[in-house]
Structure formats: structure tokens, C-alpha cells
Amino acid sequence: MNKTCLKCGYQRRQADKSPDYACPACDVVYTKYEAKLVRDIGLAKEIRDQQVIDNNAQPLETRNKVDIAKKYGYVFLIFFGIILGLQVYNGEMEYKNGEIRFKEIVTNTIEIRNEVAYLPKSDKPFTGRLEEFHPNGQIKQLKIFKEGKGIGLTTAWWENGQKLYEMTFKNGESGEWTVWDDEGHVIWGKNQVSPLENLGAWRNASYPNQAQICEHLVDRLSQPNLTASDLCICISGVAGDDSSLDFMTITETAAVCALRLK
Template sequence: MNKIILTLLMMLSAFTSYSQEQKDRILYIVDNIPVVDTPKEDEQPVENDIDKLEIVTDFEKIKSLGYEGKIDKIIIITTKAYSARPDDVKGIPSSKMMTKTNGLCYYKNAAQPYSGKFIDYFFNGKVQGDGVLKNGKIEGIRTVYYPNGNKRYFYTYSDGIENGQSEEYFINGKLKQKGSFVNKKEEGLWQVFYSTGKLKRESNFIANKQILSKDEKKFYELFSKGASFMKEGDYFSAIKKFDDALKINMSYADVYFYRGTSKLNTFDFDQSIADFDQAIILEPLYMEAISNRAFARLRKYEFKDAKTLSKSREITIMAAKDVVPIPKEDLDKICADLKLGYELGDRKPMVIDAMKRYCK
């Protein structure tokens, strides 16, 4: 049953799904909520999450549910978490069942904007977020959670606008960032942390202006210029700017990540790995650095003895080999990084493809 549920949900690409192998128009309803977006893998219900599964093909029942002429089949999933909720909690609507018109939320096309509490859920029945709407706008604290149940962030709102304290968290529950807004603008002290608990940076905002020291201004100017060069594909110029930035601040993980990525694009794989190592030492949950480190190790073997197709001052094009033999020690490191990157949320096709090819 586990595989059946996952297959059914993964088929979905929109509110209605058309299969290439069949003409049925299928609608999925999970805990009374029509599914609009394809759920991520860690949000999908598995066998232990499911209380009931009903497949509706009867025309009259489809008509009674309000989908006459639109749907050929409805798959209704009820999670155990939903079944266990008290009736008063079940009665609290989800924002996913609301429409937004002129910036205001309406529940089931009601004449007046919605006022009251709302709770959103993942497709496995776990709480995704909650808050309060007043006359169709967010009011008070809006909280969002990770699939593992840990708090992801909360923001404080007034009349739908960020006003007050906010905090963001890493997936392990550690504080990531905190600060306050006044009319959607940062105000006062803002602090950003690594998942280790170490302070990454802090800034003061006064009258919508960020107050920085001379060294801080120079650091961020160099970092920004390096990022611009990198975006333009001028990786050697980018590396020089990142080198200069690190002379000012050697404890900023993002600089190592960006420089490592630039070196990866210049085929300097060993130095690229060294930069990703440093970024991950500073931030152990740095998803992008973890994934890129895997590819730096992987490309080191895929491009070993590779043929150069063309070369200029700005760019070198080489022909990579397909699946290549990799020593077990490095292959274990590659697969460990790919797996961790995936678990942290990196679901890019290249990550999934590499896992399939090398990490069976």
C-alpha cells in the first residue's frame, strides 16, 4: 500500500491530472482538501500515515461532491492524524481552501473576508503552519513548521504587514535569524547565526538604513562584486574578489561557498573541495555546499584525462566521461554528501540522477 499511495500522489501535476496511459481526469483529496501542488517526498503520506483510502468513480457521487463534468475519478485519502483530531480542530479551516482577492482571503468564496484561526497541514497530516486572519489579512503571529515538526519560522503581523518580532530556525531546531520589523522594514538589531549557535553576523537598522562599519561595507562590497562576476561567468575575477573579501572576514561561510563554486567551474576540483570543507565547518547544514562538494569530487573523476573541446580566456569546454570508476573512499564521501544534501532539501534533478548512477 505504501508504494500505491506514493505512486498516486507522484502522478499529480496540477488540480486535475491527465495520465498518458489513460484518459481519466483524476482529483486527489487529502483530509478534505483538494491537492493543487505535487507534494514533496518528505511531505507525502506513507502506509503508517493512512487511515482510509477511497477511490470514487461513481458518476452520482462525483456529482454530489461538486465535480460533475470535470473529474472522472476522485482519490480520497484520510490520514490518521486527521482522524485523531478533535472535531473543534477539524473545523478550523486551512488557508489552502481559501481564495485571495484584492489581497484578502475568502473561505470557500464567502461574501466577506475570513476572520479567525487557520491551520495548514502537510499531506501526511502533520501541521505545516498556523495563524489568525482578521478581515482577510494576517494578524498576530504566523508560524510555519518543518515536516519533522520543528518550527521553521514565525513572523508577527499587523493588518497583513510584518510588524514586530520574527525568528527563523534551522531544521535541527537551532535559531537561524532573529529581528524585528516596523511596517515591513527591518528595524533595530538583527542577528544571523550558524546552526552551531555561533553568531554569523549582526546589523543595526535605523530609519530603514543598515548601519555598517567601514570594514563591513568593504567586505560586503567585495563579496557582492564577486557574486556578480560569478553570475556573469567570469569565475577568475570572482575568485580574486572573494580572496580579498576573506582578508577582511575569514569566518563567513558564504564566501567559501561562492569561491568554491567558482573554482569548481574552473576545474580546480581540489581547491574547490577545500573551500566547501571550510564552508561546511562553519555551517554544517549548508545544503548547497554539501551538494557542490559531492559534485566537485565527482567531476574530479569524470573529467580526469578528459578531452578539451574548446578553450578561451573566459571559458574552457571539456568532454566529461559518463559513469566512471571512483575509489570507494571517495565514492562513500560523494554519496554521503548527496544523501545529506537531499535530506536537507536539495531535490535538483542532477542530485537525484547522480544518486541513481553512483549510490545504488
């Protein structure tokens, strides 16, 4: 059974790369957090027991006030239960494995606004799972979002089913990449810029990394007389010194350059 984090609610998947003892989404160590919950519950029980002793020692008038407060507390609990029930009824929450929790939202379409993910026609940053598919039905991408930012492991596949890339998000920022070609060969390892990244990453990449990217893209573009050197010069020219064109990926820019150099 996949482990569910009691702190953030993330359910561990077989594809997750983080250690088995820690949550891929929030990095909490399962056993430490569960031990903390046990301690908190024990402390709450001690406080409750002490309150019972104190209440029995209180004057009648004080105990009456406490009873009134309890009644209002029960009313609040009933009201909260009704609201919770409505959320379950409306599909916002679900009852599973003896727990009531927010239902995971799965979508195949999101919108990125100011680097934050939203569902179409929604003003609330998206929390849930993005699942995209190729026209042939093969899975294209799996990505987890929390409050509009990527978390944990993102995986994409080529149309033939070969893995395309894996990327780990932490605190909304992309971390280590591994990229494969459509035959399953690793073409970019950890901490290297990928052709799937934007022109901002290109400007920060080392020259050997840029040259490696261009050699790979020249092979994939299969355009006669197109050299890796010319392609690198063109991509650098398009990237420039500012971020005005950073919405373009390196792959998209290479395609434009190939047309210019044709």
C-alpha cells in the first residue's frame, strides 16, 4: 500500500525517487511526524484530564458557564459536520480508508499565469495532479501541484512509451533533470540544462553544455548543412541579454533558428 503523509496528505507513488522513510512532497520523515502527533495527542489528553479535575473543583456558577460553553461547542461541531458533509456531497472531499479528506483533483489542462498554475476559468491556484496524454493514448506527463506550484517528481514520456524526462520540484523550483531520447538513452544528466528548458536557462548554461544541446538538436532537426556551431550562435542571439523571450524553450528557439539558417 502506498504511504500517505499525515502532514501534507501526499500519497507516495512507485515512481517517487525520495527515500522510503520521507515524503516526496514536503520532505517530512514519516516516523518523526507520526511520533510528534502521538506526543501532541498525549499532551491534549493530559490537559483534558486536568480540566475535568479543575471543573469538578469549581463553584456551581462557574460549572454552569462551562456547561453553556460546551453546549455552544456542540452546536459548532454539528455546524462543522454539516459543512463537511456538504463538501463530501459536492465532491470536494472523500471518505477513504476510514478518513475524510480533500479529494485529489486530476486534470489534463491547466493555465500558467505569472508562473502559477490554475484550472481554466479559475482564480484559485491549482492543487492536484496534471495528467496529459499523447494522441495515441500513451501517457505524456504526470505532474503534482500544490497551490499553483510544482512539487515532487514530474515525469514525461515520448509517444512510443519511452521516458522523456524526470524532474524534481522543491518549494516550487525545478531541481535535478534527467532526459532520455526516444530510444531510452540518457542525453542529459543531473544538474545539466535541458533543451526543454527556457532561454533563461540557456544563458546560464556552460559553453560545453550549450554545445552538447546544439549537437543533439542538430541530429534531431536533420537539416542539411546545419551545424551545431551555427545553431548555438543563433540561439544565443535570440536569447540576448534580457528575459523578454524567456517564454520560449530552447527546442522551440532551435526550430526557429533552423528556419533562419536554411
